[in-house]
Amino acid sequence: MELKPAGIEEIMRFLIREAVVFPTAEIYSSKQAFSGFYTFGHLGTLLVEEIKRLWRRRFIWSKERVYEISGSILTPTIVWKASGHLDSFWDPIVFCTRCNRTFRADHLIEEKLNLKAEGKSVDELTEIIRSNGLKCPVCGGVLSDVRRHYLMFKTKVGVSVEDNAVLRPETAQVIFLSYPRIRNVFGKPPFGIAQIGRSYRNEISPRRGLFRLREFEQMEIEYFVLRDAKCIPFSREEAERKGIVGEDLRYRPKCMDCKRCQVNNCPYFTEEYRKTLLRILTREAQLKGSEEVVEITADEAVKRGILPNEWMAYVLAEEVRFLTEDLGVPFNAIRFREMLPEETPHYSAGNFDLEICFSFGWKEIVGNAYRTDYDLTKHMKMSGVKMLEEVNGVKVVPHVIEPSIGIERTILTILSYAYVKAKVDRKYDWLKLHRKVAPVKAAVLPLMMPREYAREESKIARDIWRRLCEETEYHIVYDEKGSIGSRYKRYDQWGVPYCITVDADTMRDNTVTIRDRDTRKQVRVKLEKIPAIVTNLIKGRIKFSHLE
């Protein structure tokens, strides 16, 4: 199947035009730039809520032992000192002193001198530039000292003169901070702590509308699982410490042969998840410069060692089902890419990022990290609070598997495959949203204008609407403004799956018409059956064609 994602610029134009989302403070945009921040309008807010609801149903409510929290956004600096963000969450930047161009220092060194620059300090990078006489690649001017561009927003809390707080650059740390208390109330791992909330990053240059933002929202879970201390090493350092060095032992966890601990025993990894198909772009393929994905079941992926453990396999399978079954994203538009060692974040022992085929290429919308015991160990050291559990007589720190979904990127994903351009039959752009994510499930529309003879019709239509509001759990709208054609257009643009029209015949035989958005077909049905029909259609219990 050929993939045809809609263009991102086109989608953004549509979203802004229809006030789904729009730039924050846009009335001042000609006076002060403030890019990377968006305000959600009516439909945008509803869409976000629908995505969150579906995510909660799937990842939290239908699972045993996943608990949700909502942490604060402003956090004390010490948290980020412990987590390592203060040390590693910045980009090294150099300026040309002649032409003022900016470059990423590490990229420049790797590209021009062919030296490894990843993870080097500012001083080291400056030294490399000086000793190799590296000049501005554009004008040949002298380069400045290397400076840090911090991706975290810092601020002051209270009367302090020093920056003592930061706007969290990820939601995860607040979960780790909450771990001891949640654990004390809900008991020993395995369990998950979920959180939906905003994060802040001072990106050098926000681009592509909702894709790279400075304020964005994540839906995230940290699954805490206990690892047997005798398990196979999960890092080269640990392997060396234990004196085990093998050809097969790469910098990544290898739990697939071991059933001894919880890391490779995921209670959520049931039969249906085991047989879920995954498309994986392995490190091996990437190193060969190949784009070829392996398509196998989640179960096979663990058995063959393509995935590190059952938890990771479960997480990937759940994500595929979420995107395809709840959000209507085509299966082929999804792939998982194992990050190369040098790309992997400082806290991770292996990332399998979920990438989507966008109009501008395959891009990450979900990060799946095996954070091991990195974060809890760091916080334990910095805070002095013990977070140990006993496994087979040995004290261990729980391991963490983290799926983190970007909400705004998810919206772009949905729209890339739901946005339909104007054609001859429908001369306007509209949204073919999957019935489950469509924020408005139906619209009730009286056919005639409310004049004397039509007053009765309008009243009946309102009554139907009220009944739908009471008897279904959905958001249904009522609208009698404008010609019927322009109302169909309006609700096609909102991605509303069904429209119900009331006309003169309704008064005679108590029937109304229900219209299917995708086919534009209409059928007459008994008025009293409408709430049940709408519910069944949305739940997928019946198909529209069955009504005909």
Next chain:
RNA sequence: CCGGCCGUAGUCUAGCCUGGACUAGGACGUCGGCCUUCCACGCCGAGGACCCGGGUUCGAAUCCCGGCGGCCGCACCA
């Protein structure tokens, strides 16, 4: 911070090169009125714009300079 493209009503756009008939044209939307209204577009009417500042000129949406902003590229990863 650099390069490329760009800035006309709520939206899309004509005009700009070749300055004056531009009192800035059109379409959609909005508002008011009329009309028993099933797939944007029944009829009539109304309101609404040249990003900001300076310059050239008798005259600037149009030419020049500066500023401010936008998109794309580098960058990056939710």
